[in-house]
Amino acid sequence: MSPKPRVVRAAAIQMRMHEDVGTNVKRCVEMVHKAADQGATLVVTPELFGSLYFCQREDAAFFDLAEPIPGPTTRTLAAAAKERGIALVGSLFERRAPGLFHNTSVVFDKTGEMVGKYRKMHIPDDPNYYEKFYFTPGDLGFQAFATSAAKVGTLVCWDQWYPEGARLTAMKGAEVLTYPTAIGAHAREPAGIPERQRDAWMTIQRAHAIANGVFVVVANRVGQEEEMRFWGSSFIAGPLGEILAQGSQDKEEVVVADLPMDDVDVVREGWPFFRDRRIDAYGEITRRWGE
């Protein structure tokens, strides 16, 4: 007799942000409710959903957007998780101390308890993504947190380009990697380039699912903010890298998929990559460069 399969309905919130923080938080909570209305028990918000993507410029005035944990946004998210009895992965600009800020993911369980906090480990700094000005690289390491829905690995945006982050998070027992994200292309980028970049962005995250035999949930923002066009395309992938659900490139929506959690076992037993890792030969991963 087989036990009942464990299926988790997951949702990625894809939304457009506005100038006013209160409006963004309110609208995000509304979308969390929509996800719960559709039966989702694990919901992921986009990165820094409380504000426009301020990292397009370096301006100390934006530090005023940061808030402590716990604080207004985490209390609001906790209340929504508790009210709907869902696991919720949120994202915010964390004020840790005067002059010390992080880009942080927070995990709430269905009780409303905050069961996890992760500070973005890899911080980008590129034209229109001046994040190194705002965010100190995380010092909590790579982590996974048990929730009522699944064991959730917390990663954020730029982390998505790093196989090391996905691997170490999976090795903490994560069944689902979550990537709150704010990614797009410059509005003046020549035609074809954003499409290639978006394809690469999907490919590498699908590969994290494959390499580690886990699910991946990616929640991105949408819409144009100053010079950036955020490309939406929030998606949910299974442990063979297969796309289970994907959002549009330009609309707000709740992207929902059922995750057959037994696939973590099934796929890893079929492709036992963890069995054969050459841990005796990986030491130089901690070097900057190998030559």
Place this chain on the structure above:
Amino acid sequence: MSPKPRVVRAAAIQMRMHEDVGTNVKRCVEMVHKAADQGATLVVTPELFGSLYFCQREDAAFFDLAEPIPGPTTRTLAAAAKERGIALVGSLFERRAPGLFHNTSVVFDKTGEMVGKYRKMHIPDDPNYYEKFYFTPGDLGFQAFATSAAKVGTLVCWDQWYPEGARLTAMKGAEVLTYPTAIGAHAREPAGIPERQRDAWMTIQRAHAIANGVFVVVANRVGQEEEMRFWGSSFIAGPLGEILAQGSQDKEEVVVADLPMDDVDVVREGWPFFRDRRIDAYGEITRRWGE
């Protein structure tokens, strides 16, 4: 004034294997010549092209297929590389000592000199892939070798599922990762499954190109051997993970693409992933599991 762009024409040999070793080696060399006729200066053979994929069974008689390095096959490959003035990545069943065997890649430069040897680090063992019976895991580490065409990173088949192998090879300075391969699906696999596996196999290797800003050349065998249908699909990808050329699923062919080598610089400067690696936080990669 810009210097002349460096473009390397690369080729992956996709071929069907036969019972007789002499025939296989002869036919492979013919295909290397075809690649050179098309202007390729970097050519990659499929894995263990000298024989049928004997690892479908465990039988000590197959150890007779192994040969030392240098030996008949490496001498033949060296001669072909020298004759055509190309860099050539070959694959063979290496007899290192009585009872000690490896699955080995060898790199020849246009002079015919053997400039590199790599012993497959990750060894699979699954139904129809009983490689752990035949091959001792490699003890030469992850490597890249300077050739007249490009700096070539040597990896083999099952290695392709391991982001650590791709990363460490890229960190040795590889501009092109080469994967001689023998992969397919059981002939009785239900419809749809081989397609999903093949898609995952392409996705993860394209992701290695993206994560590391390198080119990837994958040479697979084709045709049915006993219970296995090898799925061909040999391909060449660029550092955004874009497919530059791809072979069929069922025909012998030389898969050729021009690699604009300056893209290694251009893509890495646009997406400077190596800059932001958290080498202070990757130490647990050398653990078997993180919990």
